[in-house]
Amino acid sequence: MSARESVMDSARQRQRIERVVLYTLLIIGAFLAMLPMVWMVSASLMPSGQASTYPPHFFPTRITFAHYTDLFTRLDLGRNLLNSAFVSFVVTFASLFINSLAGYAFAKLRFRGRDRLFRALSTGLVLPVQVAMLPLFLLLKNMGLINTYWGVIIPGLSSIFGIFLVRQYALAIPDEMLDAARVDGASEFRIFWSIVVPGIMPILATLSIWTFLATWNDFMWPLIVLSDASHYTLPVALANLSGEHVQDTELMMAGSVLTVIPVMLVFLFLQRYYIQGVMAGSVKG
C-alpha cells in the first residue's frame, strides 16, 4: 500500500467516525425535541390515572379516547376551538389585506412625507406590546368591546411588522410595470389587486402562516380581554382548565393535543413557505 493510499484511508476512516458522532448527536437531539410531544399524545390516550404511576408508563397499556370525548361533551371545548379558529382566520385574512395595502403604498406610491412617515412608524417596532395593554384595555372597555371577539381581533388587524415585511418585498416590483398599467387606464386599486398582489404572493404566504400561528398561540391579550368561559380562545380555556383539573393528567394532555394539533398541521403542510420566510431572516420571533 502506498503512503498516499494510507493517507486517503485514514481520512476516510476519520470521516466515518465523524459521521457516526454527528448522527448520534442528531438522533439524541431529535429524541429530546420530540419527547414532550410524544408523551403528550401518549398520555392523552391512557386510562385515567395511568400517567400518574411509578415507574411511569411511556405508552398506554390500553388506548382510550374517553378524554377527548370528555373535552367535547362535559367541558365543551369544541366551543373554544371554534372561537380560536374564528379569531385566527379573521385576523389573518384582514391583516394580510390591510398590511399589504399599506406596505405597497410605502414601497411604490409616491406621496409627500412618505419616508418620514415610514421612519416614524418603524420606531414602533422597539415598543413592547405590553406597554400598550393597560390603556388599550380601558379604550376597548369604553367601546364596549371587552369580553367580545372583536376585543381580541381589532388590535391584531394591522401590524407594523407586517407592513415592514410587505414593503421590503414590494420594493422589488419594477416601476415600469405599474406605470404601463396606469397608461392603460387601470385604477390604482386594480393595479394593486391584479399586479402587486400576485407579485408579492410568496411573502403573503409567509406572513399569513406566521400571523395565523401567532394569533392561535397568543395567550396574554385574550386572557386580559375575555372574561367569560364561552368566549375563551383555546389557550385561555386550557390554562383555566389546568387550574381546576390539575389531577386529571390524561385529560389535560388531551386538551393540550387539541390545542397544538391545528398549528402543527398548518406548519407541517405549509412549512416550505414558513421556513423560507425565517431563513431569509425576514420574520422575527
Added chain:
Amino acid sequence: MTGRKPSLSIPAEANTAAWFFLAPALLLIGVFFFLPVAASLLLSVTDFDIYGIANASNTRFVGLQNYVKLLHTPDFWKALKNTFYFAFVGGPLTIAVSLGAALLLNSKLVRFKGFFRTIYFTPFVTTLVAVAIVWRYLYHTRYGLFNYGLSKVGVAPIDWLGDPHWAMPAIILMAVWKSFGYNMLIFIAGLQAVPEELYDAAEIDGAGAFRRFFSITLPMLAPTLVFISVITMIGYFQLFAEPYVMTQGGPLRSTTSVVLLMYEEGFRWWRMGYAAAIAFVLFVVILIATLLQFRLQRGERA
C-alpha cells in the same frame, strides 16, 4: 396632506390613492397601538385604580410617585432580578443550543437534513400554554419523566417547580427547548453564506475543527449573532405565560417576571397607574439592552 397641491413629480391621483391605501393601517395602528402607548405614560403618573375604572374623576395626578414606590418595593426588584436571570441565562443557553444544532445540520456529511430540521423546529410553532402544561407534568416530583430519567443515573428526585432554586432553571430548560429551533434556522442561513473557500484554505493550512470554528465561523457569523441575541433577549424579557401556567410566579415569587407582576397589579388588583409604571420600566430595560448590544457590535468592529 390631502394631495390638493400636486407637484410635478407626484401625480395627484397616485397621492390620493396612497392615502386611501394607508388609511386603514395607520388608523388601526394609531388608535390601537401608538395612542395607548402614549396614554400609558400618562397613566403611569396617576393613581388610576378600581375607583378610576368606575369613574375616571376619581383619578389624581401623582407625579413620579408610582415610580418611587416601585423602587421601594422588594417584589418589583425580585421580579426584575428573575427576568434578568431568565434572559441572561436562558438567552445565551438558547443561542448556544441553536448554534450547535445549526452546525450539526450544516455538516456536509449529514443527510436527511430536512427531516431533522423539521423535528427541531416543531417545538417553536407549538402553543406555549399547551406545552407549559405538558412540561409541568414532565417535571412532576414523583411521576415525572425527568426525575425518572435522573433516578436511572442515581440522582435523587428534584422538586423542580416547588423548590425556589429549581423553578427558574426548570422554566429556562423548557424555554430553550421551545425556542432554539427558530434561531437555528437563522444560524443555518448565516452558515450557508460563509464562503466555502475559507474553510478549504484553512484546512490546507492545517487548521483543526476548533481553530476553523473560532477563526472563521464565529467571526463570519457575528452579524447573525447580534441579530439573534437582540431578538432573543427582547422576547425573553417579556416572559409571562410560562410562569403563569407552570408556577403562578411561585414558589416564594421565585419565577414572578416583570410582565407577570404588571399583569397582576394591573388586571388582577386594577392598580393600573402603578402597573403602567412597571410597563414603562420594562420598556426602558429592553431599550437599554438592545442599544447596548448594538453598541457592543460596533465596538468590536472598530
